[in-house]
Amino acid sequence: MIKFFLMVNKQGQTRLSRYYEHVEINKRTMLEAEVIKSCLSRSKDECSFVEYKDFKLVYRQYAALFIVVGIDQTENEMAVYELIHNFVEVLDKYFSRVSELDVSFLIS
């Protein structure tokens, strides 16, 4: 099951966040900061699946934006990896060449 879906940029600013399980609001910012820290510290040739507390993070980097999805043990990690890419392709079609700025204004 997907626990959360985040789009965070390299400076740690959250551009989009969606939680599918209840998480306290102050814990959310902490979670996002820790997640982005562990993703930033990985190099390009390390694998995209990180174990974090009791779930796994699948992340993908697009320019300066990280898309991170938190999943639990029952999910197929590679399918989620594909899902992230599919999502980005959809955004690309919708905004015709999407950029981080578009994503920031996504909610409106």
Added chain:
Amino acid sequence: MPAPIRLRELIRTIRTARTQAEEREMIQKECAAIRSSFREEDNTYRCRNVAKLLYMHMLGYPAHFGQLECLKLIASQKFTDKRIGYLGAMLLLDERQDVHLLMTNCIKNDLNHSTQYVQGLALCTLGCMGSSEMCRDLAGEVEKLLKTSNSYLRKKAALCAVHVIRKVPELMEMFLPATKNLLNEKNHGVLHTSVVLLTEMCERSPDMLAHFRKVRQLSSSQLVPQLVRILKNLIMSGYSPEHDVSGISDPFLQVRILRLLRILGRNDDDSSEAMNDILAQVATNTETSKNVGNAILYETVLTIMDIKSESGLRVLAINILGRFLLNNDKNIRYVALTSLLKTVQTDHNAVQRHRSTIVDCLKDLDVSIKRRAMELSFALVNGNNVRGMMKELLYFLDSCEPEFKADCASGIFLAAEKYAPSKRWHIDTIMRVLTTAGSYVRDDAVPNLIQLITNSVEMHAYTVQRLYKAILGDYSQQPLVQVASWCIGEYGDLLVSGQCEEEEPIQVTEDEVLDILESVLISNMSASVTRGYALTAIMKLSTRFTCTVNRIKKVVSIYGSSIDVELQQRAVEYNALFKKYDHMRPALLERMPVMEKVTTNGPAEIVQTNGETETAVLETKPPPSGLQPANQANDLLDLLGGSDITPVIPTAPTTKPATAGGELLDLLGDLNLTGSPVSAPAPQIAQPPFLLDGLTSPPLFNDIAAGIPSITAYSKNGLKIDFTFERSNTNPSVTVITIQASNSTELDMTDFVFQAAVPKTFQLQLLSPSSSVIPAFNSGTITQVIKVLNPQKQQLRMRIKLTYNHKGSAMQDLAEVNNFPPQSWQ
């Protein structure tokens, strides 16, 4: 008051903020504006304000005052208002707030709205945050929508139904009739969500699972064939632009269907058979050049491993995993390692083939891959490869990150204990671990190690010498120092006498030994437990050393006034020992007797004792510690269970001296005058390592020919039982034994019952005998077939129990069969 700014403006303003504090200021100002606008009950701009509030909530600022406004928006008639209102409800409200119940009526009305988009919004919100009361009220509406023909609504209704089932499992039956037609749709969206719904139902309730598996009247409505057909269409159909992802048609649906097939096929032969073909097809036809194909293959492999698939399919799956391991892409390797870990229990041999690749992964730079490779390596260690694997693992221990060291060290200890080929190797390995990762070793490892060292009697001199050399240079690693001080205390005389066969003996004087122990005592780095060990060791040396007794007395008396209570107590007691009880001192401090690790389940016990006497030894056994895996006090008398002899090591020590270790351990428990915490450990029940290797022969990798010699398993009192063997080349782990019982006395043997028991790693199947009467004078025999499954190719041993009536009296006998020819089990 001026019109509130648009969301875009707000976002633009926030982006110009340079620091966190500036951003917070802006947001607070805006929040105040929004709050006053809410108080004014302004309908036109409410939507804009709530949108801004949601944005600020996403950034992490509290936004609870907007909840009621969301409700007002939902109740409005304008679509834009409703949209923001529902979004706000999903983000801000959940069942913890009481306000959410007010939404129920709104949602109910909207579920019956004329516009499908409004209905869709309501379904989304209900599916996202509906509480159990709301779900109960609205489940009927959802079910109605599940049956409509509008595919946009149908897929949303299916997902909403998933949420309802999660919240209120009792309502599952309500959705059952609607699921009948769900899979007949063409629309992939509906298909996908229906598969999710079916998966959720099957996972939650075993009744549902049974219902979906069984045959129904119309074969076309059976679930498994339907799914197989859909999957086949997906693979075989040509290019379809709306579902294509890098050349594969709708991979997400394929993965979902595979997962549902996995749940349906688990532990069910019929369903598994129905899906064998399609799984083979998917596995062979999917393109592996892109990540998409690999994702589907991964799911297929997981499914094949989980259901009762045929062996050809399993081999295919393991080969796919092997290919993944060799791939350059890190993601794929990680996924391969994870799945191999799951399958190593069942298909041990197949995974062994890839051992060298797995060991290479230990050297990878990626942390996730290293962790997986380490776990998998530990699972793969067995008697044959233990030396090579241990070398690699020790090298890994040297160079890995600290977070791995504790796990790696415990893993190495466990593996070394189970499979050590010789005592010296075992002790060397332990020493290596202690010196490289000494501070990460778990505390309970120290008593285990000490017990191990006392058991290897001939290695005492070598051990103490090595330990002494190790702490000479550096005594900061606590577990190492503890073990070393204990050993020096015990075997100090061996150390100074300079005898050591294994290594170049070093010349050490008694003063030097005392120097090192004293520095451990004084050092700031030593924990108080370590100091206790050192003090006790010094005391013990007073009986072993001859010329430095005065020095020892002095040291002990100094610590009589130490601040540490534990040390003080020990020192005072030892002082008393010197002064008042000097005559008892040698007796009290003499060499610790060998702590026999009594095994409950070594076959040696069975050879010497017969059933009844064994229970006496068993009772004195305290419960095993967590560190020793899978050793339980088995009821050795229960032969009908068929599996109670459990050697973990294939070696079968035949003449292990049956020192009643149980009583000894109780004795040690009382001896706390020696003070060392080691003397009263929870005695470990584990294997006596490598005692008499008489029965292991080196593995002969010869072909399994049909000509396996038969043996006479039992011959006593005129009853003779012969074993003949057969093995098939296709399934070499099964040995079929045919027993023939013959009677050479002059009276028949009646009511003959043959029972057999094998060690835990084997499985036994006894077929029914030809008769229960053995006629006299060898004029006829009873034949019975035994099938033995030996997946790990360990040496076959069997314990048999015979009961029969002869000459009017009931006879009973127990025997052990050890003379199985090597070809019957290798």
